[in-house]
Amino acid sequence: SSELTQDPAVSVALGQTVRITCQGDSLRSYYASWYQQKPGQAPVLVIYGKNNRPSGIPDRFSGSSSGNTASLTITGAQAEDEADYYCNSRDSSGNQVFGGGTKLTVL
Amino acid sequence: QVQLQESGPGLVKPSQTLSLTCTVSGGSISSGSYYWSWIRQPAGKGLEWIGRIYTSGSTNYNPSLKSRVTISVDTSKNQFSLKLSSVTAADTAVYYCARDRRDSYGYNWFDPWGQGTLVTVSS
Numbered sequence: 001s002s003e004l005t006q007d008p009a010v011s012v013a014l015g016q017t018v019r020i021t022c023q024g025d026s027l028r029s030y031y032a033s034w035y036q037q038k039p040g041q042a043p044v045l046v047i048y049g050k051n052n053r054p055s056g057i058p059d060r061f062s063g064s065s066s067g068n069t070a071s072l073t074i075t076g077a078q079a080e081d082e083a084d085y086y087c088n089s090r091d092s093s094g095n096q097v098f099g100g101g102t103k104l105t106v107l
Numbered sequence: 108q109v110q111l112q113e114s115g116p117g118l119v120k121p122s123q124t125l126s127l128t129c130t131v132s133g134g135s136i137s138s139g140s141y142y143w144s145w146i147r148q149p150a151g152k153g154l155e156w157i158g159r160i161y162t163s164g165s166t167n168y169n170p171s172l173k174s175r176v177t178i179s180v181d182t183s184k185n186q187f188s189l190k191l192s193s194v195t196a197a198d199t200a201v202y203y204c205a206r207d208r209r210d211s212y213g214y215n216w217f218d219p220w221g222q223g224t225l226v227t228v229s230s
Binding site: 033035043094097099101 | 144146153154155156159167168169170203207210212213214215216217218219220221222223
């Protein structure tokens with residue numbers, strides 16, 4: 001089965017830019033989707049496809065991909081962006097896999 | 108706006124079958140090219156995809172759970188359901204249902220999600 005690897009924790013100063021990465025072989029063929037999860041809440045989709053944001057997601061969130069690495073970039077991080085972030089992708093069999101999650105701290 | 112709501116017992120005994128239902132409101136479960144997925148999260152841990160169903164009844168299951176999982180759909184009730192057999196304490200988690208969309212390129216994403224329901228496996 002495919003695996004997706006994320007850094008467990010990342011920090012960013014308020015207003016600065018942060019990149020959260022996700023690595024896995026399946027990302028060479030399929031884009032990742034990204035989810036934000038705040039404590040006690042359900043995950044929320046923030047990026048899907050090549051670089052698409054659902055309605056209501058601020059444009060400071062963007063996605064990119066290169067080789068086996070997908071990235072979620074937050075440009076001008078805000079205090080409310082502090083959360084856990086998960087990537088997800090599929091394999092050739094159509095099975096979905098999540099990364100282990102990255103805890104983002106906004107300093 | 109589509110909303111999802113999980114329901115079912117919050118406590119299941121070891122070796123028994125966990126059963127949950129997800130009720131879809133604000134739209135028909137049969138409309139559009141959507142799949143419907145179950146995802147779980149043990150306390151303090153990451154997300155794990157359990158499986159999905161299309162309204163035709165076709166399914167995909169996580170290979171690590173496939174032998175114990177059954178997902179079904181009842182379009183007349185606008186619901187889909189999860190059954191996980193032979194549960195152990197390791198199956199204790201918050202269980203989420205989510206709409207699962209695949210575009211023409213084959214990329215999937217989950218949106219929206221239900222609020223989640225905690226299921227504890229304990230005697």
